[in-house]
Amino acid sequence: MMNQQIYASIITIGDELLIGQTIDTNSAWMAQELNKIGVWVKRRVAVGDKREDIWQALDEESEHAQIILLTGGLGPTADDITKPLLCDYFGGKMIMDENVLQHVTAIFRKLNRPMIDRNIKQAEVPDVCTVLMNKRGTAPGMLFRKGNCIYVSMPGVPHEMKGLMQDKVLPLLQKDFHLPFILHRTLLTAGVGESFLADKINEWEIALPAHIKLAYLPNYGMVRLRLTSTGNDEKKLSQELDEQFTELQQQVAEHMVINEDITLEEALGKLLLSKNQTMATAESCSGGYIAHLLTSIPGSSVYFKGTVVAYAYDVKEDVLGVNHETLEVKGAVSEETVREMLTGLLNTTTADYGIATSGVMGPGGGTTDKPVGTVWVAVGTREKAIAKKLYFRFDRLKNIELTAAHAMLLLYRFIKGDNLN
Amino acid sequence: MMNQQIYASIITIGDELLIGQTIDTNSAWMAQELNKIGVWVKRRVAVGDKREDIWQALDEESEHAQIILLTGGLGPTADDITKPLLCDYFGGKMIMDENVLQHVTAIFRKLNRPMIDRNIKQAEVPDVCTVLMNKRGTAPGMLFRKGNCIYVSMPGVPHEMKGLMQDKVLPLLQKDFHLPFILHRTLLTAGVGESFLADKINEWEIALPAHIKLAYLPNYGMVRLRLTSTGNDEKKLSQELDEQFTELQQQVAEHMVINEDITLEEALGKLLLSKNQTMATAESCSGGYIAHLLTSIPGSSVYFKGTVVAYAYDVKEDVLGVNHETLEVKGAVSEETVREMLTGLLNTTTADYGIATSGVMGPGGGTTDKPVGTVWVAVGTREKAIAKKLYFRFDRLKNIELTAAHAMLLLYRFIKGDNLN
Numbered sequence: 001m002m003n004q005q006i007y008a009s010i011i012t013i014g015d016e017l018l019i020g021q022t023i024d025t026n027s028a029w030m031a032q033e034l035n036k037i038g039v040w041v042k043r044r045v046a047v048g049d050k051r052e053d054i055w056q057a058l059d060e061e062s063e064h065a066q067i068i069l070l071t072g073g074l075g076p077t078a079d080d081i082t083k084p085l086l087c088d089y090f091g092g093k094m095i096m097d098e099n100v101l102q103h104v105t106a107i108f109r110k111l112n113r114p115m116i117d118r119n120i121k122q123a124e125v126p127d128v129c130t131v132l133m134n135k136r137g138t139a140p141g142m143l144f145r146k147g148n149c150i151y152v153s154m155p156g157v158p159h160e161m162k163g164l165m166q167d168k169v170l171p172l173l174q175k176d177f178h179l180p181f182i183l184h185r186t187l188l189t190a191g192v193g194e195s196f197l198a199d200k201i202n203e204w205e206i207a208l209p210a211h212i213k214l215a216y217l218p219n220y221g222m223v224r225l226r227l228t229s230t231g232n233d234e235k236k237l238s239q240e241l242d243e244q245f246t247e248l249q250q251q252v253a254e255h256m257v258i259n260e261d262i263t264l265e266e267a268l269g270k271l272l273l274s275k276n277q278t279m280a281t282a283e284s285c286s287g288g289y290i291a292h293l294l295t296s297i298p299g300s301s302v303y304f305k306g307t308v309v310a311y312a313y314d315v316k317e318d319v320l321g322v323n324h325e326t327l328e329v330k331g332a333v334s335e336e337t338v339r340e341m342l343t344g345l346l347n348t349t350t351a352d353y354g355i356a357t358s359g360v361m362g363p364g365g366g367t368t369d370k371p372v373g374t375v376w377v378a379v380g381t382r383e384k385a386i387a388k389k390l391y392f393r394f395d396r397l398k399n400i401e402l403t404a405a406h407a408m409l410l411l412y413r414f415i416k417g418d419n420l421n
Numbered sequence: 422m423m424n425q426q427i428y429a430s431i432i433t434i435g436d437e438l439l440i441g442q443t444i445d446t447n448s449a450w451m452a453q454e455l456n457k458i459g460v461w462v463k464r465r466v467a468v469g470d471k472r473e474d475i476w477q478a479l480d481e482e483s484e485h486a487q488i489i490l491l492t493g494g495l496g497p498t499a500d501d502i503t504k505p506l507l508c509d510y511f512g513g514k515m516i517m518d519e520n521v522l523q524h525v526t527a528i529f530r531k532l533n534r535p536m537i538d539r540n541i542k543q544a545e546v547p548d549v550c551t552v553l554m555n556k557r558g559t560a561p562g563m564l565f566r567k568g569n570c571i572y573v574s575m576p577g578v579p580h581e582m583k584g585l586m587q588d589k590v591l592p593l594l595q596k597d598f599h600l601p602f603i604l605h606r607t608l609l610t611a612g613v614g615e616s617f618l619a620d621k622i623n624e625w626e627i628a629l630p631a632h633i634k635l636a637y638l639p640n641y642g643m644v645r646l647r648l649t650s651t652g653n654d655e656k657k658l659s660q661e662l663d664e665q666f667t668e669l670q671q672q673v674a675e676h677m678v679i680n681e682d683i684t685l686e687e688a689l690g691k692l693l694l695s696k697n698q699t700m701a702t703a704e705s706c707s708g709g710y711i712a713h714l715l716t717s718i719p720g721s722s723v724y725f726k727g728t729v730v731a732y733a734y735d736v737k738e739d740v741l742g743v744n745h746e747t748l749e750v751k752g753a754v755s756e757e758t759v760r761e762m763l764t765g766l767l768n769t770t771t772a773d774y775g776i777a778t779s780g781v782m783g784p785g786g787g788t789t790d791k792p793v794g795t796v797w798v799a800v801g802t803r804e805k806a807i808a809k810k811l812y813f814r815f816d817r818l819k820n821i822e823l824t825a826a827h828a829m830l831l832l833y834r835f836i837k838g839d840n841l842n
């Protein structure tokens with residue numbers, strides 16, 4: 001018999017979410033973790049620091065889900081009203097929790113900061129909750145039960161919320177509910193649009209069993225295809241999903257780049273590690289963003305040597321050795337310049353492979369023959385390099401992100417030995 | 422007489438939001454823009470690609486707000502069910518819109534991609550909607566009216582949604598509703614916690630008039646304070662808010678860094694522009710992230726020269742001229758190394774100011790005397806430099822972000838002439 005699907009709702013609290021001052025990254029992380037243990041997030045709701053709005057959200061979400069996770073609204077300042085509200089909602093009264101108080105006191109001692117009434121108040125909790133100790137901060141997590149629902153309130157600071165989820169909330173949910181398995185398989189395609197792919201695999205897609213779903217996730221001009229299956233028998237589920245995934249890979253073979261759910265920078269890192277080789281970048285228009293993506297991966301120092309961000313002409317000339325004449329005659333955004341940047345980079349460092357970028361990211365700086373969005377990328381080794389002209393039509397930040405993605409894709413395929421003409 | 426406050430709800434549609442594959446950046450941008458024209462976002466809800474969930478969200482949000490904005494669920498592939506649902510919800514039937522069809526055809530011609538049935542279907546709309554032409558993509562925006570509410574459905578692609586909002590939706594809302602003014606004033610403090618600030622300004626805060634609210638927005642170990650005022654008389658509102666803001670600035674003077682709602686990289690750029698000076702960075706542990714933040718600002722090429730990301734020892738030595746002995750004896754994460762990196766950077770480029778960073782970002786690489794999170798930063802000119810040791814206790818990405826923020830803060834205060842001992 002199939003387990004009943006358990007649903008969660010995530011409520012994020014705070015005016016800063018409603019005026020757009022803060023981008024909510026918590027919900028996405030929480031959804032990923034819940035998914036891994038077989039809980040499906042049905043809804044995410046953001047409300048302001050307003051008593052009746054939070055109260056109403058609690059009422060409404062309990063109609064949609066059995067697990068209600070709340071983040072935010074627990075800080076020490078006056079704009080926080082969540083804790084007293086939770087106390088009323090679940091019919092309790094506030095009491096001082098001695099363990100939390102000790103913990104808060106220890107934190108302030110360590111930080112060497114004076115402890116004031118507001119901080120002491122953080123150790124007060126409703127007497128109807130189970131306290132979840134927050135090792136990473138002063139505001140404790142709180143768990144409540146009402147009707148068939150579990151409610152957990154956590155601070156909005158991502159680092160603290162994550163600690164509480166991993167140490168307390170997820171293990172607790174796994175104990176409380178009999179959860180199904182949710183499995184995913186993801187691949188990345190490049191060079192074709194969503195609708196073209198959909199048409200190509202249409203017959204296979206409509207023949208998929210009901211418990212396996214396909215999703216199209218377009219980003220950066222590439223499309224990820226994700227298969228999701230839900231059920232109780234993990235082994236059977238996994239085997240069946242692998243068979244469908246193999247079939248999907250065959251159908252899109254000519255457009256597939258990576259058959260794992262990893263980023264391009266992770267794929268590039270894995271490939272270099274497997275070959276025991278290294279890389280470096282010479283970035284003009286991407287301004288260090290490729291370096292940032294690569295160095296965000298733990299352990300990247302093994303295969304990543306470094307970067308020269310050459311924004312000014314003199315850095316292109318003095319550090320990378322680009323010819324003054326090339327810059328004057330061909331311009332900074334040209335095939336010749338990116339090729340010389342790449343050569344200079346590989347002469348300057350001991351890296352095996354290099355990426356060089358130069359382009360017009362906007363909003364200013366465009367000309368008739370080099371409009372905003374024009375980018376030249378070169379990738380290669382000391383022996384062999386290729387250069388490509390790209391064109392993007394978005395805003396500055398998006399153009400930078402696209403340049404980085406396509407430059408890494410190009411090097412990845414170059415190392416793989418793909419035909420890039 | 423006070424205008425009635427107009428509320429909006431944002432509904433984002435898509436399974437990718439509920440499994441955490443996509444971070445919702447659309448809602449924050451939309452909230453900012455709505456705020457500017459005096460609309461308060463009361464709730465944001467994310468639901469999956471499931472007919473009854475979307476239907477229910479439409480019902481529920483119409484109880485909360487007069488303006489309901491929907492994004493997502495309009496792509497050409499089979500997992501999109503939003504358009505037929507909207508057609509049923511508002512009681513219409515699907516018809517082909519000739520203007521949209523022409524527009525879609527033109528896009529495909531320009532891209533030189535074959536146009537298939539799925540693409541043609543994108544030009545179908547419910548006959549009960551007002552079509553909002555989407556210049557940036559194939560899926561049109563659609564406006565519906567029902568009861569006292571306006572509903573607008575837009576594609577989830579950020580670039581397309583933004584175009585529709587700016588060109589169509591915002592002007593239309595301003596015409597339809599008599600909207601109040603919402604004004605903000607924001608300042609940034611560093612070096613003290615949220616609760617300490619709250620205590621310091623407590624008396625002033627509780628004496629604020631009811632229509633002016635104060636919010637504490639902590640991030641990167643710094644705290645932003647934001648004053649918000651709502652009303653009809655813009656001039657009076659602005660004058661009154663400025664008076665309170667002046668008072669607030671005086672009360673937190675010793676901790677205030679910036680008295681505008683701009684980022685550290687924007688503040689640093691403005692300061693350099695005002696002095697007609699330039700900067701560069703030598704980044705080890707921050708891996709190019711400071712360069713990325715600085716180059717994300719349009720026009721930054723005027724004051725930003727470039728960066729050397731020296732991840733490997735040989736790049737530190739060969740490009741920046743750090744002594745081999747310093748690295749061997751003192752280690753890469755040391756005051757001596759960041760000072761030599763800074764000197765090398767300013768010898769290599771023509772920049773007036775420099776930042777150098779070196780640290781252990783984790784999760785690996787920590788030792789007893791240099792645990793994960795240990796960072797050395799140096800900032801200065803050819804004549805004078807200062808170095809500071811910092812310590813962060815978060816995950817790799819957060820440690821990188823904190824290093825960048827605090828390094829930029831340090832240079833900003835150095836240029837300002839603050840006492841940094």
